[in-house]
Amino acid sequence: MVGTSTPRVSIRFCVFVCVCVHMCIVSAPNDGSNCRLISASLSLPVLEKNGDIILGGLFSLHDTVVEPSLSFTAMPAPTQCTRFNFRTFRWMQTMIFAIEEINRDGTLLPNITLGYKIYDSCSTPHHALKAAMELLGNEKGREVAGFSGSVCHGTVPVVIGDGGSTQSLVVARILGVFHIPQVSYFSSCACLSDKNEFPAFLRTMPSDFFQVDALVQLVKHFGWTWVGVIAGDDAYGRGGANIFADEVDYNFLGACVALHEIIPKNRAQDAISSIISNIRNSRARIILVFALEQDAEALFDEVLRTGLTGIQWLASEAWSTATVLSTPRKYHNILQGSMGFAIRHAEIPGLQTFLHRLNPKNTDNHADPFLVSFWEEMFQCSLAVPAEGQKNNSQGKPPCTGAEELKSITNIYSDVSQLRISYNVYKAVYAIIHALKAMRSCVKGKGPFLLQSCPDLQNVQPWQLLHYIKHVVYSTTIGDEIKFDENGDPVAMYDLVNWQFRGNEGIEFVIIGKFDETNTALNQKLQIQEQNILWNGNQTKVPLSVCSSICPPGTRKAIRPNFPICCHDCVVCAAGEISNQTECERCLPEFWSNDERTACIPKQVEFLSFTDSMGITLLVISLFGSFSTCVVIVIFSCHRSTPIVRANNSELSFLLLISLTLCFLCSLTFIGQPSKWSCMLRHTAFGITFVLCISCILGKTIVVLIAFKATLPGSGVMKWFGPAQQKAIIILCTLVQAVICTVWLTVDPPSPHRLMPRESALVILLCDEGSYVAFGLVLGYIGLLACLCLFLAFLARKLPDNFNEARLITFSMLIFCAVWVAFVPAYISSPGKYSTVTEVFAILASSYGLLCCIFAPKCYIILLRPEKNTKKYLMTRTG
Incomplete structure (x- = not known):
């Protein structure tokens, strides 16, 4: 509904009707031109001065209101405003000062005298609403002229105020119905920038949108990621805190709002104590208090009571330079180092002298209904005459002597060193005056209104003045250019102030940076002199505020x-x-x-090296195997004339022993860092030497089998398997493997390969087989010859002989085949260098199997049973 135009028209119409019903009655049944207040006795105190043009003013001169008890049987007593605010009183005096300065000057609006009509809104919405209604009446506050049934226009064409956003929200809705311009000096709620809802609202105070932007950049600049937010229970506090929380959560990646609490308007101690407890539990070191100074004061009173320390407080603009918090010494320990943004300050020449002019005995001030409260609060005396026989009045205050002088007291009222809101009031008055000047300068026939008409300065219409205020542009005496954007907001410029404790001098507001919204470069809007900052606890190091500590390296x-x-x-x-x-x-x-x-x-490079335990073990086993083979060769050489050596072709036995030696030694090529040549050598050497070895065994097996099968005398079978034929078989079988290896090395040879598994801290150096087909053919060819040997030896295992070598070959081939059958799955499943270890182990195991099964029995007979090493014994057939 908010986004449509019809509901807004209905709301405005309802507001208009309510205002007129509550405000006036029709005095003549047939004439609706006049409205009359129901009761003039309910009128609020007003400070006024006549003039050709009257400026309305709303100031919260009191902070709280005591509501009367309602009996509903009699007219209720007027509400009583309490806790006089000297700061706001200075703002009001600044408005009067500016008006009188303009009247004295006479150059801006010659022959026109300005007047004013100022009410106290008492910091409450209903008082502000009632004051706004009275501003819509005539100078006597009883009649409203110009009521035509659609619009009630009073003699006040413009209103300056109010200070609080909550009060301004109420007033802006009323004045907006009649298009009466309202220029606020301290209402910063971003909601007031909505021109559809508040068409007649303008301000010399920047919107909270800009303040929140500045605060977010401040948080981002110092790297705070865990920030608490405490807001006052009003439009200013809730609106600003919500915008800040949204900006931090959605636009500032990595930062979070640790807590978001509301200070209740009744400032109940148990509720505020709960807020303090939540601050402790959140462990946030940086807390933003987005509240009016009265709410902030209630919060810090509880902070003192509960002993909460070590918090770096961030101040919203409403209390960033509040004397009510910086002056009392009780707050110095907790607020020292606080930081916040404040609107720019300026000097207003002659203002301090003007502020000191007040005196209740001065006849010029008799019409001021607020002066008595001000004077009594300032000097803690009573202007009322005490009863006879009493020294003090009924409130226990001594009577005022009449000799009091404002110059003798230094407090927030007369302190003009930090004129910020007062400067906003001053600018608001001059903005209206420059708008009136522009209206007076209008040339007939070139005006901005219907038929290019100009306004009548003798009868200023609020809606016409609103048009000129929206377009006003002027420069102040200190060079600031004042203008309003399309939302009625001024240019946002803030000072970044730091509360620094100066011993007996108290708290000093030190400007440590600035925020300029006009600077289009995002990273240059906020400028900070970090070397000038003193943090809470008088520290120079930036405080850390995080939900979780920064994760350590790793x-x-x-x-x-x-x-x-x-x-x-x-x-x-x-x-x-x-x-x-x-x-x-x-x-x-x-x-x-x-x-x-x-x-x-x-990564550490891993391979089967000569230095690790596995490599040393295999090296020793390999060398021992080759040494054992050489020992057998020596034994056979020394006993080469014995029958057991000469049986079954001693030349094949020596060739087999040499090939076994090469088999033991070729395992050494698998140890050490793989290189291009070592990878090619290890696989080809292994393939050829083993084929040579198996070919020798195959030749011996064939000889044994043929020798015992050729039983017929004079058979010529053996001539086809003589020594030359046996050598041919060996050469032919070995040549086939050599051809396979040559093709392998030519087409896709083995090469070094770096295996770098992501889950391992090692780089494994291996020899990639290259062509898996060629590698399979090499192993398959060895396996084929081994199976053929096993088959032939199996056929000859029962041939009668005291020393049947076929049995030994059968055992050796069984071991050989078992080793290499087990090798295939073990090789595939072994990780890293252990696949190489598996291959070396298979080579050594099969070589030891051949050496032990074939030659160990022969060496046993030669060395230990020489009686069996005779031709007679060997030729004896055994069944």
């Missing part, structure tokens, strides 16, 4: 479930990852994280 943030994004746990990065304190990043494949998870270091 860890990452892990968001806690159901907690704000600023709250996290620190989790150690996984192996192979390093952290940049927000998240873990995996190292490149050839790098690994150090133990602290702070840097990526090159």
